[in-house]
Amino acid sequence: MRLYNSLTKRVEEFIPIEEGRVSMYTCGPTVYHFAHIGNLRSYICEDVLEKLLRFSGLDVKRVMNITDVGHLSSDADTGEDKMLKGAKREHKTVMEIARYYTDAFFSDCAKLNIKTPDVVEPATNCIPEFIHMIEGLLEKGYAYKAGENIYFDTSRLKEYYVFGNQNEDELMVGVRDDVTEDTNKRNKNDFVLWFTKSKFEDQALKWESPWGVGYPGWHIECSCISMKHLGEKLDLHCGGIDNMFPHHTNEIAQSESFIGHKWCNYWFHVHHLNDETGKMSKSKGEFLTVSLLEKKGYAPLVYRLFVLQSHYRKPLTFSFETLDQTAATYKKLKSRIASVADEGNVDEAALKEWHDKFVQEVGDDCNTAMGLTLLYDVLKSELNGATKRRIIEDYDRVLSLDLLKEDEEEAVDDELRAYVEARIEERAEAKKAKDFARADAIRDELASKGIMIKDTREGVVWSRA
């Protein structure tokens, strides 16, 4: 496997610390609202990456947090607490909001065939771990208390901008007109590890700590949850590209200061989903969710295919026109696969050869579009039907597009067809027996179900009204 590493800005051979085993961490959702399809693009690509690692023979342990406390409106720690904002909006408690949107997130993931990580940990489960790490950072002189909050001191680091490329625009992320500068900070990029005092006195969730009753900052949770389950050395950390700064930069700062050595070897970042006007977000334009796509008649897996058609390191532009094209492609692809008869003996050597080809091609920096190309190559090949179907089944372990699953709509159609044909047969019998009343009753019965029948010279034809 080869992967682009945001730390080195190169595509590198992926070599896990422990042979054959991968520790993988994913930044999870802040559960204050539905996930928009831009967020879900990251989760789809990370899902493919995890499955690809497994597909290539590695054992993966993947951990994800659920942010149910501490994430303020801006990714730097200013503005209103997101969870509190959600609770106020819906007149619910923060925990009710967290539960509701956590369930909604996993329901969206299920629809998109995104596997649930091995460990999913809500931040509110790990308060003692956060306190432990913050105490360590204070002891080592990497943190300070000011204005009754605990801050990380970025000036203590040799290198803070580990991902580089932070231009002034990016550094201004989160700085908006309606948020005031935190005057407790010694340096512009210092960030809060523990709040005991924020602008929002009604913060719902608070815990005892050595520094007073309060709550953790956002960044500390990923470092702690990752170390809790995956130890002090991590192979792979994933997230959306907008997490690179400040979130991942801060995660590295505090983790490595705490443990005193390098923490994570590979950083995988998925680029933005844009709409035609620019980056898609919750606050702008139509709020695109999986449910909205469904309401508009798109199967969620059409969106998954849409994402797989492009490379995760390129911005992707969403429009309903392109989604329509993808829906047509998906339908065609599935019917083409459905037409492959399960005939002949499976050619095991070919199965292995095509498996290895997939590892080679798609494993070159998660090239999902190449995976789709290979799928068409299989369909075009001279292999027998049974072998084709087995290879497609194999590829679908990574692509997860339900390629061999019969469409529900078609299944219903089969059932409907059987029913209509039985009635037509019955009507023909009735006519033969000159029981015209019975024949008309059958016609009416079908009509009441929206089925129109017509006697033609070629026999009876039927259609849905």
Ligand SMILES: [Zn+2]
């Ligand atoms: Zn994170």
